[in-house]
Amino acid sequence: MPAIGIDLGTTYSCVFAVQPNGDLELVETPEGNELTPSVVHFSGSAVSVGADAKKQMADDPDNVVVGIKRYMGKDYPQEYGGVSYTPESISAIILRRLAEDAAQQLRTGTDSLELVITVPAYFGVAEKEATFAAAEIAGVKCLELLAEPVAAAYAYGAADSAGSSLVFDLGGGTFDVAVVAATPGGAPRVWAVDGESQLGGLDWDRRMTALMWDKIEAVVDDIDDCRYDDEFVALVESEAERVKRELSVKESATARLKFGPKRFSITMTRPEFEAASRDLVLQCHASVERVVQAAQRLGAPTVARILLVGGSTRLPMIREELANMLNVPVMINDPDKIVAKGAATLAAKLVSAGSQRRLLGAGERITSVLPRSIGVLIYSSRTPWREEPYVQHVLRANTPLPIVDAKFTVSAIFDGQEKARIQLYEQAGAVESDNAADNRMVFDCEVSGMRKVKAGSEIYLLVSVAADGRISVKASDFKNHELEMQAFIEGTLDNAEVQQQRNAVAGLALRS
Template sequence: MIIGIDLGTTNSAAAVWKDGAATLIPNRLGQTLTPSAVSIDDDGTLLVGLAARERQASHPHATASAFKRYMGTRRTTRLGDRNYSAEELSALVLRSLKEDAEAFLGESVTEAVITVPAYFNDQQRKATHRAGELAGLRVERLINEPTAAALAYGIHNLEREARFFVFDLGGGTFDVSIVEIFEGIIEVRASTGDNQLGGEDFNELLIGLMRARFADAWKASERDDALYQKIREQAERARRDLTTAASATMRMIWKDEPYELEVQAAEFEAQAAPLIERLREPVLRALRDSDLRPEALSDIILIGGATRMPIVRRAVARMFGRFPNATVNPDEAVALGAAVQAGLKARDSALREVVVTDVCPYSLGVNISRQLPGGGFEHGLFSPILERNTVIPASRVHSFETIQDNQTEVLFGIYQGEARLVRDNVAIGETRVKVPRGPAGQQIQVRFSYDVSGLLEVDILVEKSGQRTSLVINDDHVGDEAAIAERRAALAALKTHPREDELNRAALARGEKCFENFLGDDRAIIDHLITQFQAVLDGQDPRAVDHARKDFHEALDRIEGERFL
């Protein structure tokens, strides 16, 4: 069985193509969104999803979230007695989604189509691929999130030629893509974005406002991670409230003292102006790269939870001179589109034959040196071979030549990026090529071939000697089955929560968080509610536990406000 997975910064989701339609897969809590959070409980048990996210404020040093932003980097997070890379934390989320899918479908899930931001580079894509393998999945394809969203909007069913601009502002990343359908082919014309811009950055503005308001009171605690996580939770609530209200109030308890700040929508929007301005350049670049004017677009599609903010929707309307399309739930569109792609991979008879192409999100090239007019050389220049937004699979060849007499070898560094100097781009490989002695100017042909799975083949031909050198750009662990198996076994050995207990763990974690967040009579009531619920749990009557948990959440809703994902 193959499923589609949206591995998100804030939330993740899974879906399956079944009975002629894409269907979201509920998790073990009955919800379609699973928070991308991992936590280690006091007894060493690993929690994933809502139970983990509810511990973020109360146990900040034992909980990790928003780790998608660090995919493809060496950054690690310490939880319990070990360090986890971003791909390992992502693998735990993927494994949880896999288990939920197997419970829902009643069969083993072995394959997946996983979505990635369109602007993920080679290292980030390979890290995502490894995360899928560590979770026990064969990753059939990585598909760009905006492309998946276009599939969710039914672009694959259109008979006419059409062009869509997909505007994807999620929790941690911002992507835009121009997607075209013609003659049974869905082609991405351009993709670009900003991997460090998302809803979390808008939350940081609200965090900053509250920190500034209570700077004197919190001076001694300004570096305390627990304080930050408490403010962060209130900022997320306030940002969501400001989607529909003219003001929102951030309330919290710190060291037994209550703090409250009312934020006006106008004040928040003024603070957010620089972030809104950052949304413009990727939009303009995508239009330039595809050589299209806004009026040539059939529709503008919004995806990602952060696009619910009125300030973002107004900005998009101003950019394009018309209102965008938000008819599909922006939190669910990517997972649904991944399921459509999974159905296409499985050649489901309910889907008409459609070919989905993609593009290089970044330019790929080599380092070169150039002779200056005075006779010296400028080194470390970037020479693109495959330009960004080239439709893939693609193969391109460029000719280079030696720059010194009697030169015996050439070192080709292989880079990904858009900067003029290679030091400002991402190094993804290198190879040395022997050349026969002779005068400067010997010809060397370099061919780059890139496919939809992100595999880059480099073929180099030295014309004088006829010597050929081939290199497949791969990551240290990609294709290393022994390394993957060893790391998968280490993750599998971790003590994970029993499936039937997670609902109760999440409820208790929420209760403990609420106890910390309130004072006086409210705190006493919460303490009583926790004690009551624990007493029912001790009775081990499943039906009584279900009723008690429902009552427990309803009581907390009346005190805290409804839960959010």
């Protein structure tokens, strides 16, 4: 069956297909473009994706969705045409468009495609589950989710190089950094990851937009009218993105604007843009420091090179910061498309392995790590006593994947207890903390079927994390009797909701 790799990006998406001879081929849009804007426009019972949808941002902004990737794993429904759509279903619409483009180029149907879809390495449990649900809603078969830095490492051939590679992935809306190298036994792996799921090129766009508004205010009399004119606001945002790109190769760039009969231009310089964006660069700097230190503690080889991924790495301020930090070669090779290419590389391996794909040898794939620590919510029952519940982390960040049946233990509170509520929490900040407020609940379950337990008897949750970061859980008592469990992953859809959203998406006419 045809295999494809999809980089499902915040601002742009990209697809590579695996040809019968094993070659990788870029999938172009019907317009002949290499990238598809991750933009959706609703119009009654029809929907458009990509360049056509992006054109509607000025004319019909209330029915355009941009940057939905930042809301994956969150309760963020939006209503269009009287129908409520979740982030999963809006992502599904984008996936449907990408799959149809691939199927057309491969001269097959979307139901025959087998996909690997990339996600940020720093995505948590809920975001990954939401992405997998998006594939279900789109009606496409997702073989596996793949961390974006790992996809880039496949495409760069990083695991075949001496020393460690620092993969620096700054996309439109998310940021990952990972250290990748071979183990002493020769198998390639990720040693450590870090990042920010809410940092990317969109944030640099907003800084440029704010700078432009400051200058616009100095040359127009009716600034309030400008700010409330949807068409002019869209023009400013479009010009801000263009000027940002131009400043990657020039010291200054000019934005040309029109409001009513008045035409005017404003000039932006690279130094003022870099000054306005300095705090964003420092966020990247902090993540790089943390990931390098974590990899060193775990025994990774010294970083020998930096591999740039994502269109935002074209910003000179990023490359200069990295070169000054680590003093190693900085490599950039088609940063907008390399993640999709790496995803297709893994897709080819998985399709070739068939039913044995879960048994791919260590040397045949780059193994990843758990991006955030996971623990169980505990209420104090002994000294040192704590007034507030806290999180006891059992699985630490950067633990190699897959993880099989890691044991989380809680205790029965009273004799004869028949049920227990157990909650798993995931590290929310950059640094692990046992304060519940510094973590977010990812798994909530009620276990039942306990028999003749005494106060203090142990109850176990056995937590497994697959190679692609998806979580599964089962429960047992202290006698290893399996317990019944009603559970959900916080921020995700249940089966009925997935089917409801699938029906809603299937009912939309996708404009080509």
